[in-house]
Amino acid sequence: MVEHTSFFEFIGEHLMQFGSYTAFANMTAGHLIMISVGLVFIYLAVAKEYEPLLLIPIGFGIILGNIPFYPGLKVGIYESGSVLNYLYFGVLQGVYPPLIFLGIGAMTDFSALLSNPRLVLIGAAAQLGIFAAYGAALALGFSPAEAGAIGIIGGADGPTAIFLSSKLAPDLMGAIAISAYSYMALVPVIQPPIMRWLTNSKERTIRMKPPRTVSRTEKIIFPILGLLLTCFIVPSGLPLLGMLFFGNLLKESGVTKRLADTAKGPMIDVVTILLGLTVGASTQATTFLTAKSIGIFALGAFSFMIATSGGVLFVKFMNLFLKEGNKINPLIGNSGVSAVPDSARVSQVVGLEYDKTNHLLMHAMGPNVAGVIGSAVAAGIMLSFLY
Amino acid sequence: MISIKAILKAWKFVFIVMIFVLGINETQAQSGSDLKINEILVYNDSSCVDDFGMHSSWIEIFNTAYNSVEIGGLYLTNDLSNPKKYYIPKGDPRTIIPPRGFIVFWADSRPTRGILHLNFGLQHSKTLALFDANGRTMIDVVKTDKDHKPNITYGRIEDGGTAMGFLDKNTPSASNDTRVKVTGAQIFSEMDPYGGGLAIIAMSVVFSALTILYFVFKNASRIIALDFKKLFSRKKKIDIAVTPKEDIPGEVCAAIAMALYSYRTTLHDIENTVLTIKKISKTYSPWSSKIYGLRKLPRGN
Known part of the structure; x- marks a missing residue:
């Protein structure tokens, strides 16, 4: 037993000990930088309304994860046995992303795609960003598995990025997730200049045929055939594609309204909260503020630009073979990245700048939802080759 | 008398149950067979x-x-x-x-x-x-x-x-395969240092998958629109009297609508000769009694 000369000495000693446990005593410049980043995220979400459903949980998670503490108290996200560590399990083991996909499936209407199926090819072309970023990451010295995980940022799909990075490069997952979600929020800033640069005024005013009405049978068959056709080719994409199509079948079957409502409502909300908060909290300054993270952010921006360019240029390429009247407006090419529905909204806004009566939103939703399928397929390919 | 249909149904049931039971046995054995x-x-x-x-x-x-x-x-x-x-x-x-x-x-x-x-x-x-x-x-x-x-x-x-x-090595409680294993990522790192190979393979696969989707759903509406009953049914040589399309005058339409309305409104789903026997009484219970109500405070002396 420790002996104390006096009671006041005992009190003083324990107050000092308590002081060493506080965040003030363990604070570093890195923690302050990360807390500032978290605050910026919250500001962007509240003031600019950039992806608030994602940026608020992630921003708050960044602050939460960067409050310094004395190690060993089982409070940190990386300390086994802590509550945050248990919640982080869903990220590490890739549980949350397929659940998010279930909700996305239940809230996505694939009618735009079904009414004009050729738009699905734009969703394939926009995946070019993933592989361009993969090559660039290899050139920067990342290992193939790390490069694959970084490349998927170009798919503009947060859950897919988390799913793949949790398998291929778990140590980079925080940076990859933050990068993916940041650029998804910045879609309205990144994409328009590229779209304008790659198109001429005549192309921007192309009017597309109005989409036809899609029958209920087609809508029901789509998730079943979609699952069979894509997962037979890329079974490694099963967790994401399976849940996406399952969610869509719940919606379109018309007889499981309650399940569809739960999947697209309370369930996706709960998972989004847990995913956002824990991904944010995983960005502890000690593990996040590295040269690799800066590289990941640079590559993320690069992959987004290539993906947008790929989509727009592919539409222009398709137009070479299409008859007058059937041509596609290249301003919907950007929506081949799977940031649903932000990139489709960008197509609409940019399109209206050049023709006030040319509404591209419904047309852009086709490649947009195809991009979700395309990025999940691309993630499956990466997983099967690099895991 | 038991009809043939009933016997067939019973056999179907027995058959399904047998498959189910055999399936269970197979499943149980499968874990041991692993x-x-x-x-x-x-x-x-x-x-x-x-x-x-x-x-x-x-x-x-x-x-x-x-x-x-x-x-x-x-x-x-x-x-x-x-x-x-x-x-x-x-x-x-x-x-x-x-x-x-x-x-x-x-x-x-x-x-x-x-x-x-x-x-x-x-x-x-x-x-x-x-x-x-x-x-x-x-x-x-x-x-x-x-x-x-x-x-x-x-x-x-x-x-x-x-x-x-x-075997070359004794490996109790460990894999017998002690050779150095090269992962897929290592092979790609060696053979495809700039990522071009993976990009070509992966983009081909993504395009193939989505092109198949395109072709299937391009023709899906036509396939769905097909009348399979008509396609597979035997063509019967029956002369159907085709009535020429005629414009029905408005008065006739109104008269038909009125007749239908009158007919429907006079229809009875339930005949109104049903007798209702209703017991009207007030059963006493101390639970519903105001005398024993808990809200009634005892009077002080």
């Missing part, structure tokens, strides 16, 4: 020691499945005429083999040393077999009459594989 005798050491002079510090013969069993398998309840034997020679007790956590995991038994003829110590040895055995819980179904068998050398194990070249042979 086990393979993976590696054995007959003469152990200087290889690993058991929990009593003894150099004994040992048998390694591998779970080929991606789920845990309980080996308890099965039988090990070195005599095919006595399949139930050693019963592996149930209920011990050690008998649950993890996915793609291993369990090692010591063939030292000392079953009193624990459940992992068998009641037979390998040195004078010709076969070693694993039997299912029924004691009849053989799960796996390995011939042990080879020219075994001390401290050289015999087993499957790859875990759970079919090729058998003497």
Whole structure:
């Protein structure tokens, strides 16, 4: 037993000990930088309304994860046995992303795609960003598995990025997730200049045929055939594609309204909260503020630009073979990245700048939802080759 | 009299139940069938020691499945005429083999040393077999009459594989395949340092998958619109009198609508001759009594 000369000495000693446990005593410049980043995220979400459903949980998670503490108290996200560590399990083991996909499936209407199926090819072309970023990451010295995980940022799909990075490069997952979600929020800033640069005024005013009405049978068959056709080719994409199509079948079957409502409502909300908060909290300054993270952010921006360019240029390429009247407006090419529905909204806004009566939103939703399928397929390919 | 239809229905039911029962049996057997005798050491002079510090013969069993398998309840034997020679007790956590995991038994003829110590040895055995819980179904068998050398194990070249042979290393509770394995990522790193190969392969696959979707759904509406009944039904030569389309005057339409309306409104779903017997009484209960109401405070004296 420790002996104390006096009671006041005992009190003083324990107050000092308590002081060493506080965040003030363990604070570093890195923690302050990360807390500032978290605050910026919250500001962007509240003031600019950039992806608030994602940026608020992630921003708050960044602050939460960067409050310094004395190690060993089982409070940190990386300390086994802590509550945050248990919640982080869903990220590490890739549980949350397929659940998010279930909700996305239940809230996505694939009618735009079904009414004009050729738009699905734009969703394939926009995946070019993933592989361009993969090559660039290899050139920067990342290992193939790390490069694959970084490349998927170009798919503009947060859950897919988390799913793949949790398998291929778990140590980079925080940076990859933050990068993916940041650029998804910045879609309205990144994409328009590229779209304008790659198109001429005549192309921007192309009017597309109005989409036809899609029958209920087609809508029901789509998730079943979609699952069979894509997962037979890329079974490694099963967790994401399976849940996406399952969610869509719940919606379109018309007889499981309650399940569809739960999947697209309370369930996706709960998972989004847990995913956002824990991904944010995983960005502890000690593990996040590295040269690799800066590289990941640079590559993320690069992959987004290539993906947008790929989509727009592919539409222009398709137009070479299409008859007058059937041509596609290249301003919907950007929506081949799977940031649903932000990139489709960008197509609409940019399109209206050049023709006030040319509404591209419904047309852009086709490649947009195809991009979700395309990025999940691309993630499956990466997983099967690099895991 | 029981009709033929009823008999057919009953047979259908029996058939479905039989398939279900057989399916269950198959499923149960499948977990045991996932086990393979993976590696054995007959003469152990200087290889690993058991929990009593003894150099004994040992048998390694591998779970080929991606789920845990309980080996308890099965039988090990070195005599095919006595399949139930050693019963592996149930209920011990050690008998649950993890996915793609291993369990090692010591063939030292000392079953009193624990459940992992068998009641037979390998040195004078010709076969070693694993039997299912029924004691009849053989799960796996390995011939042990080879020219075994001390401290050289015999087993499957790859875990759970079919090729058998003497192994380079003793690997109890570990994979038999001790070769350096090159991962897919390492191969790509070596053969495709700039990522061009992967990009070509992956983009081809993504395009193929989505192109198939395109072709299927391009034609889906046409296929759905087909009238299959008409397509497959036999064409009957019946002359249908085709009535020429005529414009029906508005007065006639109004008269038909009025007639339909009158007909529907005069229809009775339920006849109004139903008698309703209703007991009107007020049953007394202290629970509903105002006298015993809890809100009524007792008066003070």
